[in-house]
Amino acid sequence: MDNLxxxxxxxxxxxxxxxxxxxxxxxRTGLTVAVxxxxxxxxxxxxxxxxxxxxxxxxxxxxxxxxxxxxxxxxSLRDPAVPVRQYGSFLPGSxxxxxxxxxxxxxxRFLPSLFRLRTYLTEKQGATRLPENLAxxxxxxxxxxxxxxxxxxxxxxxxxxxAGNLNGKIIDGGNPYEGPRRNEYxxxxxxxxxxxxxxxxxxxxxxxxxxPAPAANLSETYKNPDGISRPGCAYCGYCxxxxxxxxxxxxxxxxxxxxLQRRKNFxxxxxxxxxxxxxxxxxxxxxxxxxxxxxxxFQPASIVVLATFTLNNVRLLYLSxxxxxxxxxxxxxxLGKNLTHQVEGNTRVFFDKPLNAFMGTGGLAMRVSDFDGDxxxxxxxxxxxxxxxxxxxxxxxxxxxxxxVPRGSAKANWGSEWKAAALKWRDRNATIALSGxxxxxxxxxxxxxxxxxxxxxxxxxxxxxxxxDHEHRQSEFAKEIxxxxxxxxxxxxxxxxxGRARYNVINYQSTHIxxxxxxxxxxxxxxxxxxxxxxxxxxxxVLGASCMPQNASHNPTLTILATTTWAADALIDRYLxxxxxxx
Amino acid sequence: MKRREFLTLPRQALGGLLLYTLTGEPFRISAxxxxxxxxxxxxxxxxxxxVISAACERIFPSDASGPGATEAAVVxxxxxQLAGPYGRDKYRYIKGPFVESxxxxxxxxxxxxxxxxxQGIRELGDGFASLPVEAQNQTLAAIEKGHFFxxxxxxxxxxxxxxxxxxxxxxxxxxxxxxxPGPVMTYxxxxxxxxxxxxxxxxxxxxxxxxxxxxxxxxxxx
Numbered sequence: 049m050d051n052l053x054x055x056x057x058x059x060x061x062x063x064x065x066x067x068x069x070x071x072x073x074x075x076r077t078g079l080t081v082a083v084x085x086x087x088x089x090x091x092x093x094x095x096x097x098x099x100x101x102x103x104x105x106x107x108x109x110x111x112x113x114x115x116x117x118x119x120x121x122x123x124s125l126r127d128p129a130v131p132v133r134q135y136g137s138f139l140p141g142s143x144x145x146x147x148x149x150x151x152x153x154x155x156x157r158f159l160p161s162l163f164r165l166r167t168y169l170t171e172k173q174g175a176t177r178l179p180e181n182l183a184x185x186x187x188x189x190x191x192x193x194x195x196x197x198x199x200x201x202x203x204x205x206x207x208x209x210x211a212g213n214l215n216g217k218i219i220d221g222g223n224p225y226e227g228p229r230r231n232e233y234x235x236x237x238x239x240x241x242x243x244x245x246x247x248x249x250x251x252x253x254x255x256x257x258x259x260p261a262p263a264a265n266l267s268e269t270y271k272n273p274d275g276i277s278r279p280g281c282a283y284c285g286y287c288x289x290x291x292x293x294x295x296x297x298x299x300x301x302x303x304x305x306x307x308l309q310r311r312k313n314f315x316x317x318x319x320x321x322x323x324x325x326x327x328x329x330x331x332x333x334x335x336x337x338x339x340x341x342x343x344x345x346f347q348p349a350s351i352v353v354l355a356t357f358t359l360n361n362v363r364l365l366y367l368s369x370x371x372x373x374x375x376x377x378x379x380x381x382x383l384g385k386n387l388t389h390q391v392e393g394n395t396r397v398f399f400d401k402p403l404n405a406f407m408g409t410g411g412l413a414m415r416v417s418d419f420d421g422d423x424x425x426x427x428x429x430x431x432x433x434x435x436x437x438x439x440x441x442x443x444x445x446x447x448x449x450x451x452x453v454p455r456g457s458a459k460a461n462w463g464s465e466w467k468a469a470a471l472k473w474r475d476r477n478a479t480i481a482l483s484g485x486x487x488x489x490x491x492x493x494x495x496x497x498x499x500x501x502x503x504x505x506x507x508x509x510x511x512x513x514x515x516x517d518h519e520h521r522q523s524e525f526a527k528e529i530x531x532x533x534x535x536x537x538x539x540x541x542x543x544x545x546x547g548r549a550r551y552n553v554i555n556y557q558s559t560h561i562x563x564x565x566x567x568x569x570x571x572x573x574x575x576x577x578x579x580x581x582x583x584x585x586x587x588x589x590v591l592g593a594s595c596m597p598q599n600a601s602h603n604p605t606l607t608i609l610a611t612t613t614w615a616a617d618a619l620i621d622r623y624l625x626x627x628x629x630x631x
Numbered sequence: 632m633k634r635r636e637f638l639t640l641p642r643q644a645l646g647g648l649l650l651y652t653l654t655g656e657p658f659r660i661s662a663x664x665x666x667x668x669x670x671x672x673x674x675x676x677x678x679x680x681x682v683i684s685a686a687c688e689r690i691f692p693s694d695a696s697g698p699g700a701t702e703a704a705v706v707x708x709x710x711x712q713l714a715g716p717y718g719r720d721k722y723r724y725i726k727g728p729f730v731e732s733x734x735x736x737x738x739x740x741x742x743x744x745x746x747x748x749x750q751g752i753r754e755l756g757d758g759f760a761s762l763p764v765e766a767q768n769q770t771l772a773a774i775e776k777g778h779f780f781x782x783x784x785x786x787x788x789x790x791x792x793x794x795x796x797x798x799x800x801x802x803x804x805x806x807x808x809x810x811x812p813g814p815v816m817t818y819x820x821x822x823x824x825x826x827x828x829x830x831x832x833x834x835x836x837x838x839x840x841x842x843x844x845x846x847x848x849x850x851x852x853x
Contacts, residue, residue, distance in 0.1 A: 407822045450792060464696070471809065475809075
């Protein structure tokens with residue numbers, strides 16, 4: 049193994065959080081930073097020829113190669129786990145920028161109540177009325193503390209949107225249920241698709257408060273505080289699973305990387321697969337990795353920042369034997385606990401007029417938040433929390449969208465009858481979708497699989513995860529609301545999709561996987577403290593959605609950026625001056 | 632070395648320009664070139680290609696609602712996919728042990744797409760392509776719940792609507808059929824117009840739009 053020249057900070061993972069932390073450190077200090085990314089380099093000009101649905105959206109060219117590493121899944125402790133052999137219910141990205149390159153661009157803040165959910169639910173419901181297996185926790189950080197960090201992230205990306213709560217004042221046309229914002233969005237909302245307008249008008253007729261989703265797809269040309277200029281969105285419809293060829297969708301490669309490339313104390317190494325965080329006497333000593341030529345390397349570092357996707361953050365801590373593994377049966381330990389995904393509830397709606405739905409952009413959504421958090425719930429639904437309901441106009445591409453036909457329109461899903469129906473309805477259908485909070489439970493967690501291994505022979509991460517009655521109820525409630533909205537928006541048919549099925553790893557849901565290294569107020573209940581510093585190893589920091597004790601209804605990207613600069617402030621302003629616990 | 636296999640197709644069967652009558656019936660004007668094209672096959676034998684081509688035509692037939700899998704050359708698309716990394720399962724987790732599991736865990740088998748097709752073609756039988764249409768439909772209906780058929784059906788849709796760089800969607804016939812304009816670079820001036828009325832720009836491929844030749848994943852050197 050080759051020992052490299054020590055650096056001050058080694059960052060594992062070159063996505064949103066790793067590069068954001070690198071930018072903060074290299075801008076505000078003279079420390080040397082090395083980012084180790086196992087995928088390939090990426091830049092905007094790479095994306096000029098990527099508008100190919102087959103290679104990118106079907107064969108998933110930008111994702112981690114699942115042949116090299118995957119996860120295993122079981123529904124409960126009683127079941128055997130099997131590998132996820134092909135993607136999949138979520139799509140982890142690879143390469144510089146990670147999933148932040150191929151995301152849609154939804155740039156939401158979380159609700160204030162989510163950050164103190166255990167306290168909130170206990171106050172509201174009474175401790176005895178909460179299910180015994182409910183594992184939700186307070187984050188240790190509050191919305192008010194994160195508000196300035198949300199604003200930093202929104203300015204860095206150039207989020208397009210409309211405030212609904214500006215310093216407590218409710219503003220028409222925005223989301224009246226959001227946490228108070230100190231500033232209007234950096235850019236006005238995106239243009240509206242036909243589907244957006246239909247949903248907006250329909251929802252308003254029913255007395256709901258439709259609002260555009262905040263989007264990291266620029267509505268206009270924008271120059272951010274770092275001096276990075278990017279053009280407004282072209283609505284080409286190639287966001288999700290693609291990189292943006294003009295740089296209008298905010299990605300690490302077009303916002304953070306151009307700044308970092310000017311820093312002399314920054315180094316990005318691609319093709320470097322970190323296998324272990326090396327530590328001695330309770331202190332991280334650096335990282336061990338296999339480089340692009342297959343050589344084993346040791347990179348000594350004074351500080352290690354773990355900034356990969358949720359899955360590998362958790363797996364690397366397990367493989368490196370850092371922290372106390374969670375024991376689900378005993379309810380003890382912390383590493384791997386509180387695994388969450390996102391709750392869905394879809395209704396397909398059909399129209400008698402075309403939508404021209406091939407036009408759109410990843411963040412172009414119209415939503416109602418009237419049932420977000422626990423707004424609009426009267427207790428009879430049997431729900432602790434719900435989510436947002438709405439429509440997305442992110443560009444319908446022909447392979448993925450050909451197959452939507454009303455039930456009963458053909459005997460088989462092939463042949464002349466089916467083909468005629470599919471042609472008729474192809475551009476006349478849409479989905480009213482729930483993006484629901486996923487509460488954490490004691491029985492949903494991650495650990496190492498005893499059987500299956502990655503390309504180097506290291507154990508895979510194992511999911512133990514299934515839906516509970518609460519998630520099914522969320523889904524059903526959303527479908528009831530959709531049945532009201534559909535006729536109001538002019539749909540001729542509305543068909544609820546899915547039923548009370550178990551968790552499946554086949555159908556794409558969202559790439560929102562949270563938990564495993566949760567943040568919190570005490571080492572008994574969390575892996576990292578409220579600044580995302582590891583409780584057991586003070587020169588090890590863990591970033592990203594793995595630190596979330598439960599999932600919001602909202603997409604996680606903006607929040608992982610906000611918690612990263614929150615952590616960066618603690619690391620730079622306090623830890624560097626007095627190395628030790630900042631909690 | 633394996634003998635080079637070709638699939639010989641009448642030129643007029645492929646692609647073409649799709650027009651609609653006043654009553655909305657589609658009709659296809661084929662290229663004004665007579666004769667045949669000999670397409671070199673990468674994976675199938677000619678006999679196998681004829682079986683798959685016939686099966687795809689039943690899944691997505693050329694009929695009153697417009698052209699189908701034969702005009703789009705879907706079989707050429709499938710042949711290239713199977714010959715490439717996808718067909719060899721280069722992007723699937725293929726470490727054992729292989730065990731049966733719940734449907735929620737998807738396909739857990741060891742067989743690659745290539746092996747699944749070879750087995751599926753054997754089951755359809757050499758004579759499948761020359762069976763009457765009704766008999767072909769019955770044969771396929773008997774296997775429609777199986778993994779091979781589900782894969783073939785998905786690949787047929789892909790071959791109809793993927794960019795022509797992948798071998799199918801010949802003459803952009805699939806995109807003409809559904810009114811998909813292709814990977815157009817900007818709709819900034821159009822997105823908030825045409826509400827409720829069809830907006831159908833003339834389709835163009837990625838190569839035509841960018842003026843550069845994209846390399847399909849299956850064509851890249853390993």
